[in-house]
Amino acid sequence: MPVIELNLSDEVYLRWRDFMGSQQADRLVEAGLLGDWVALGFMNKINDYLKQGGPPGVETEDExxxxxxxxxxxxxxxxxxxxxxxxxxxxxxxxxxxxxxxxxxxxxxxxxxxxxxxxxxxxxxxxxxxxxxxxxxxxxxxxxxxxxxRPSLHAPRRLHFAAKSKPGPNEG
CATH class of the missing domain: 1.10.10.10 (Winged helix-like DNA-binding domain superfamily/Winged helix DNA-binding domain)
Incomplete structure (x- = not known):
């Protein structure tokens, strides 16, 4: 049987290990479908993943x-x-x-x-x-x-009640 090796982040690896301890994974393993199921699922969704920047539910640290x-x-x-x-x-x-x-x-x-x-x-x-x-x-x-x-932490604060200043004689 062919083997595919993947490089995973520690976070994804831990999530995979958690999944492998689930009843869903046990049923797929018993049916001999787990490897095929993962590969086919990925290949069927590759265009969506490319559009979205990754599979759904994968959240960046910033998000x-x-x-x-x-x-x-x-x-x-x-x-x-x-x-x-x-x-x-x-x-x-x-x-x-x-x-x-x-x-x-x-x-x-x-x-x-x-x-x-x-x-x-x-x-x-x-x-x-x-x-x-x-x-x-x-x-x-x-x-x-x-x-x-204020998306920029360096954005100047502007008081809502402060009127715009009039240009000086040498300005605009």
Whole structure:
């Protein structure tokens, strides 16, 4: 019987080993179809694989990260979803700013922010502003928020309420 050798990544090899321990693989082996089935399945789908860049269900590391970040954003509470865009304009926000956006009293906001710090959504910032403690997104949420809202991490922040500046006498 002819033998085909394949070079596999460690990840695919581990997935193959897991599959080989399944009842589906056992039935194919018993019927003597496993090798033929894999080769025929691949050859029948080669055009689709070439169009898609690989078989369906094979996710690149970047696609996996983006999917997980999108899932994490979907799981945010409504108040968190309202606060998250505030970080597009400022790196730090204060408790009064959070309370103003959410329309809640300071005591309720303080409790909410403490919960968010414990959940690793926010972190305490090293400096205060206007005699109020400031908060930043946690490191993991900074990465998620930047990737979601500004594809280039170096994209300049532009305040939504800032008017375009008028050209000077020597400009345009």
């Amino acid at each position: 996996r990260r983006q999917r997980m970040e999108a899932e994490a954003r979907r799981k945010l509470t409504k108040p968190q979803k309202r606060v998250l865009p505030m970080f597009d304009e400022n790196e730090t926000i204060t408790l009064p700013e959070i309370c103003r956006v959410l329309g809640i009293p300071l005591d309720q906001g303080r409790t909410l922010v403490q919960d968010w710090v414990a959940q690793d959504f926010l972190s305490n910032a090293p400096r205060s502003r206007d005699d109020a403690p400031t908060f930043v997104l946690s490191r993991s949420w900074q990465e998620r928020n930047l990737a979601a809202n």
